[in-house]
Each structure stands twice: as structure tokens, then as C-alpha cells.
Amino acid sequence: MSEHTLRRTRLLVVATAVLFIAAACGKSSTTSSSGGTASTGAGSIKPIKVALVAPSATNDLAFTQSMFDALKRLKSKYNLDIAVSDNKFVVDDAANAIRTYATQGYSLVIAHGSQFGGTVQQLAPQFPKVSFAWGTAGDTFGQSNVFAYQAASDQGGYVEGVMGAALSKSHVIGIVGPIEVGDAKLYVDGFKAGAKATDPSIDLRVNYTGSFSDVGLASEAARSFIAAKADVMTGTAQMVVGAIGVAKTSNVAWFGTQSNQTSLAPNVVVASQVYHWEVALTQIFDSIRKGTLGGQQYTIDLKNGGEALEYNPAYSLPSDVKAKADAAVQGIKDGSITTGVSG
Amino acid sequence: MSRFLTITILTATVASGIRLATPFLLASLGETMGQRSGVLNLGVDGIMLLGAFGAYYTALHTHDLWLAVLVGILIGVVMGLITAVISVTLKAEQGISGIGVYLFGLGMSDLLFQKLVGTPVPISSLPTLKIPLVGTIPGLGKMFFQANLLVYVAFLLVPVLAFVLNRTTYGTNIKAVGENPAAADSLGVNVARIRYSTVILGSGLAGLGGAALAIQLGIFQSNLTQGAGFIAVALVYFGAWRPLGVMGGSLLYGMVAATVLTWKTLGIIPQSASDLAAMAPAVLTVVALVVVASRFRQPAALAKPYQRGG
Numbered sequence: 001m002s003e004h005t006l007r008r009t010r011l012l013v014v015a016t017a018v019l020f021i022a023a024a025c026g027k028s029s030t031t032s033s034s035g036g037t038a039s040t041g042a043g044s045i046k047p048i049k050v051a052l053v054a055p056s057a058t059n060d061l062a063f064t065q066s067m068f069d070a071l072k073r074l075k076s077k078y079n080l081d082i083a084v085s086d087n088k089f090v091v092d093d094a095a096n097a098i099r100t101y102a103t104q105g106y107s108l109v110i111a112h113g114s115q116f117g118g119t120v121q122q123l124a125p126q127f128p129k130v131s132f133a134w135g136t137a138g139d140t141f142g143q144s145n146v147f148a149y150q151a152a153s154d155q156g157g158y159v160e161g162v163m164g165a166a167l168s169k170s171h172v173i174g175i176v177g178p179i180e181v182g183d184a185k186l187y188v189d190g191f192k193a194g195a196k197a198t199d200p201s202i203d204l205r206v207n208y209t210g211s212f213s214d215v216g217l218a219s220e221a222a223r224s225f226i227a228a229k230a231d232v233m234t235g236t237a238q239m240v241v242g243a244i245g246v247a248k249t250s251n252v253a254w255f256g257t258q259s260n261q262t263s264l265a266p267n268v269v270v271a272s273q274v275y276h277w278e279v280a281l282t283q284i285f286d287s288i289r290k291g292t293l294g295g296q297q298y299t300i301d302l303k304n305g306g307e308a309l310e311y312n313p314a315y316s317l318p319s320d321v322k323a324k325a326d327a328a329v330q331g332i333k334d335g336s337i338t339t340g341v342s343g
Numbered sequence: 344m345s346r347f348l349t350i351t352i353l354t355a356t357v358a359s360g361i362r363l364a365t366p367f368l369l370a371s372l373g374e375t376m377g378q379r380s381g382v383l384n385l386g387v388d389g390i391m392l393l394g395a396f397g398a399y400y401t402a403l404h405t406h407d408l409w410l411a412v413l414v415g416i417l418i419g420v421v422m423g424l425i426t427a428v429i430s431v432t433l434k435a436e437q438g439i440s441g442i443g444v445y446l447f448g449l450g451m452s453d454l455l456f457q458k459l460v461g462t463p464v465p466i467s468s469l470p471t472l473k474i475p476l477v478g479t480i481p482g483l484g485k486m487f488f489q490a491n492l493l494v495y496v497a498f499l500l501v502p503v504l505a506f507v508l509n510r511t512t513y514g515t516n517i518k519a520v521g522e523n524p525a526a527a528d529s530l531g532v533n534v535a536r537i538r539y540s541t542v543i544l545g546s547g548l549a550g551l552g553g554a555a556l557a558i559q560l561g562i563f564q565s566n567l568t569q570g571a572g573f574i575a576v577a578l579v580y581f582g583a584w585r586p587l588g589v590m591g592g593s594l595l596y597g598m599v600a601a602t603v604l605t606w607k608t609l610g611i612i613p614q615s616a617s618d619l620a621a622m623a624p625a626v627l628t629v630v631a632l633v634v635v636a637s638r639f640r641q642p643a644a645l646a647k648p649y650q651r652g653g
Contacts, residue, residue, distance in 0.1 A: 056565070057453075061462065174608070208617040210618050210621025214569045220601060224359065227355030241463055245560060
């Protein structure tokens with residue numbers, strides 16, 4: 001091959017490679033527009049352009065999926081035009097996406113990750129006509145165009161802890177978490193509180209792997225629990241799919257959170273605390289329609305229906321354990337039971 | 344600490360360390376072969392991801408785990424061919440082209456996963472194989488001789504590749520090309536052919552490493568490898584470009600990771616130090632790498648494209 005031809009071929013290959021890379025990298029900025037400008041339902045409902053920027057995949061069966069599913073559930077009601085940028089764990093990448101959506105005139109930009117707070121605080125004043133929603137957190141930074149939302153995940157965690165302790169025959173429970181912060185910490189602490197309330201002698205093994213996404217570490221953490229005789233496990237964040245796999249093969253009961261995880265292990269998933277962010281989103285969308293762009297904070301919990309326990313019908317849950325769980329849910333709702341956990 | 348020093352816990356920890364080490368070992372053995380011939384491939388992680396997805400998807404639809412492993416290897420081979428064309432024939436800057444391959448693998452594996460699978464669906468794992476006689480030794484049996492077949496394959500490849508490198512003409516040619524391609528060329532060694540073969544072999548092993556990871560975990564998720572391919576490249580330096588050294592590095596990384604996990608489970612590492620402890624495997628590996636790297640030198644022609652007469 002002559003030097004000239006080699007040079008041209010090289011240029012062609014590099015150009016093709018750049019195109020491939022651009023295509024491959026572009027996949028994380030999926031724009032799943034829906035609703036468009038056409039009206040749905042009765043009358044002409046002005047569409048709301050909403051963008052979701054999230055740290056993990058929309059199909060992670062955990063944190064991001066819970067918000068994405070909520071948006072899908074509200075799509076018709078509010079004629080939503082939804083755009084998604086997922087897998088934006090790196091704050092700089094997320095900041096870029098948030099800014100881009102704000103520039104493009106989206107009515108609401110949801111920064112779904114507590115690590116994005118600084119970005120929201122910085123960008124909100126620059127786009128006063130755009131509404132930002134940030135979670136899980138309770139701080140609106142005093143900005144009139146920032147909503148904050150969070151989940152009282154300790155509540156569902158408490159109920160699952162009650163069930164876990166009641167189910168465990170070895171009196172050892174394994175809990176795998178990502179990093180001891182935010183929603184993950186709330187859930188784990190709530191679970192621990194519920195378990196201890198049921199059985200003060202229960203041995204709770206907690207392992208924060210240090211990663212939200214390392215499936216391998218979660219898998220090995222689960223194995224270490226089983227080696228320590230755990231017969232009930234739970235965990236939070238998208239990496240738990242690794243732990244659930246181990247629970248499935250080891251026939252160890254699993255309690256899920258954020259999304260319904262039954263499909264991953266129908267033989268061992270007892271129940272999942274499922275987030276219904278639409279409880280908060282409904283109020284946010286209604287506020288935006290009335291011209292209030294922020295300044296409010298919303299918490300989803302068991303009482304307002306933002307959190308719900310979804311049981312796996314294929315799991316034979318003893319009736320007395322179910323009764324304990326129902327009593328715990330009722331107690332939390334009427335205030336007679338408090339988890340003792342603060343965010 | 345006494346709770347850690349029990350047979351049950353120690354056995355489980357060592358077995359866990361070996362499992363964690365396996366994907367790193369496969370990928371780093373492959374990268375060793377490529378680097379010994381003078382080709383640096385920083386796209387290992389991307390190739391692992393593509394191999395992992397290919398294996399996962401195959402297993403999901405055919406329920407044939409061995410076919411899934413084969414697909415993972417083949418994907419690695421194809422990516423190796425592409426990498427070799429870019430690095431050897433087109434003589435592109437290997438560091439940059441490797442990163443390009445990595446980004447392609449990262450994005451394409453996730454794109455395919457999102458479009459073809461969507462919500463993660465578990466697959467079955469390879470069964471545990473108990474080696475007769477030795478597998479029944481109390482403690483040691485469970486540590487070393489009760490694992491899935493891919494674990495045994497990974498560790499058996501160490502002496503095989505060491506033999507190839509040190510006792511065969513092919514291995515001599517690989518080393519010659521990696522040290523002084525011009526001299527090797529003058530002696531009739533086809534430099535391009537050797538480099539193609541090692542890069543394709545190395546990428547095939549990276550694909551196998553990805554397949555092993557996906558099958559071991561029984562699931563696929565975006566960025567499943569979490570940068571394991573880059574750790575594998577570092578382990579090649581740690582192992583001084585020798586299969587046995589690379590095995591040592593992989594085991595060090597795997598064992599430290601497994602020990603940290605176990606200590607956290609047992610409460611030996613308090614939760615306040617949990618994040619710090621999570622860094623331990625990487626930190627220890629880097630420290631060991633610095634110590635080792637000062638005593639060995641890399642192949643003289645590493646990352647240098649060869650042009651006859653150039």
C-alpha cells in the first residue's frame with residue numbers, strides 16, 4: 001500500500017471511528033420525546049416539556065427507574081414531552097445536560113441525584129423562567145424556581161425490617177448499600193430500626209461497598225453475608241442486581257426498595273418499597289401550571305401514597321409476618337410508630 | 344478480628360477473592376501477550392463490555408452458557424482484529440486509538456443493552472465444579488477447588504501462556520518483536536503477523552473476561568466492568584509482563600477487595616471508614632505497581648508502531 005493511500009485510509013478510518021464514538025457516546029443522551037405538541041385527552045392541554053437528568057440507567061430497577069416510571073405514568077395527564085439524559089453519574093456531565101435543557105426552554109428540568117445540588121444552585125438563577133426540581137433533598141436554596149423532593153425511605157425500610165426480622169431463622173440479616181449518604185442511608189437506617197424493633201437480638205450486617213454501580217462488589221458482599229449465615233438480605237442502589245442474583249441462587253429472602261424487584265428473583269423477593277414520585281411530581285406540575293416555578297419541598301411517604309409496599313404474590317409470606325407489616329404501615333401512617341431515623 | 348480468622352470466613356473470603364480476580368486475570372493475560380509484542384491496547388475495558396453483553400444476550404435467549412462464552416470470545420476476536428488494523432497496519436497512536444475502542448465498547452454495549460434487552464433480566468450462572476479428591480479437603484477444597492470452569496481456565500492459562508512465551512519459537516518471536524522489531528524483521532520474523540496474532544489473542548481473552556464476569560454475576564448492566572479493563576492493563580505492568588506476575592497481581596487485587604468486603608460485613612472496618620476501605624484494592628495495587636515497575640523495564644518497542652526502513 002503506498003504512503004498516500006495509507007494516509008487516506010488512515011484518515012478514513014479515523015473519521016469512521018469518530019463517527020462510531022459519537023454515536024456510541026450519544027446513546028446516553030436519549031431523547032424520548034413523547035406527547036409532542038398534540039393535545040391528549042379532553043380539551044387542549046398545553047404540553048409541559050420536562051427533562052430528566054439522572055445518574056444511572058432508566059431501567060436500573062432502582063433509583064432512576066422510579067422517577068422515569070413516574071414520568072411515564074403522568075405523561076397523558078399532563079401531556080408531557082419527556083426528554084431523558086441518563087447515566088450521568090459524573091456531575092460535570094449532568095451539569096452540561098441540565099444547562100442544555102434549560103437553554104432549550106424546557107419547563108421543568110429534574111436533576112435526579114443529590115450530587116447535582118451544587119449545579120442546580122448555580123444554574124437556577126441564570127434561568128429564572130425554567131423550573132428545576134432536585135432530589136433527593138430538602139433544600140430549595142431559597143430559589144423561587146427550585147423545587148426539592150425526597151423520599152421518607154426509612155418508613156418503607158422500617159416495615160421491611162420488621163418483616164425481615166420476623167422471617168429470619170438464623171437471626172442474621174445482610175444489608176448491602178452503596179455509600180452511606182442520602183436516600184441509601186435513610187433506607188438502611190430505617191430497615192435496621194424496624195428489624196431491631198421486632199427482634200432486638202437480630203444480628204444486622206451492613207456493608208457499604210463504596211459504589212452505586214459495581215454489581216460485582218454487591219454480588220460478593222451478598223456472598224459474604226451468606227457466609228456469615230444471613231438468611232434475609234436487602235440493599236439499595238442500582239448495583240443490588242448483583243446481590244439479588246446471589247440471593248436467588250442461595251434461596252435467601254430479599255427485600256427491595258425504590259422499584260419493584262420481583263422480576264429479578266421471583267422465588268426470593270418478598271416485597272419491595274416502591275417509590276411513586278408522581279405524588280410529588282403532580283404537585284410540581286400543578287404549581288408550574290399556576291405560575292409557581294419553585295420554592296416548595298415535597299416528601300413522598302407511606303401516608304401520602306408516595307411510597308408503597310408491593311408484595312410478591314409468588315412468595316409464601318406467613319400471615320403473621322404480613323400482619324406485623326400491616327400494623328407497622330398503619331402505625332407509621334397514624335403516627336403511633338416513628339422510625340427514629342432522620343434524614 | 345477473631346471472627347475473621349475462622350475456617351468458614353477465611354474459606355469464603357479466599358474463594359471470593361479468586362472469583363473477583365478471574366475477569367482481571369483473563370483480560371490482563373491477554374494484554375500481556377499484546378504488550379510483549381509491542382502493542383498497547385487501552386481498549387481492553389470496552390472489549391470486555393462488548394464480550395460481556397454478547398455473552399449475556401446469548402445466554403438470555405439460548406440458555407446455552409457455553410455458546411455464550413464462545414460468543415464473548417468471538418466478539419473479542421473481532422474487536423482484536425479491528426484494534427490490530429488500527430494499531431499495526433494504520434500505525435495509529437496506540438494510546439488514543441485504545442481509548443477510542445474503549446469508548447466504542449462502553450457506548451455500544453450500553454446501546455445494545457438498552458435497545459435489545461431494556462430492563463435487566465437475570466441469566467443462569469455456570470455450575471460450581473468440585474475437583475475430585477482435592478475438592479473435598481476441608482477448607483482448602485472450598486477455597487481453591489470448588490469454582491466454575493472459567494475460573495479454572497483462567498488460572499490454567501497462566502502456565503500455558505508462560506510456556507508459550509518462554510519455551511516456543513512463537514513466544515521467542517513475540518518477545519523479539521516487542522524488544523526490537525527491526526532486528527526481528529531482519530531475521531525473517533513477520534512483525535505485523537506476530538502483532539496481529541497477539542492483539543487478536545489478547546482481545547479474545549478480554550472478551551472471555553467480560554463473558555466470565557457477566558455469567559458469574561448472572562446479569563448485565565451498563566458499564567458492568569466498572570473499569571476492570573484499565574485495572575487489567577495496570578496489572579500487566581505490576582506483573583512485569585510475565586503471566587505468573589500478572590496472576591499474582593490479579594490475586595492481590597481480588598484478595599484485598601474480598602478481604603475488605605468481609606471485614607465490612609463483620610464490622611471489623613467501621614462504617615465511618617467504609618469509603619476509605621473501598622479504595623484499598625486500587626491503592627495497594629498502585630503501590631505495588633510503583634515498587635515493581637522500578638525493578639523491571641517494559642518491552643522496548645511497546646506502543647511504537649513498526650515501519651520497515653523507518
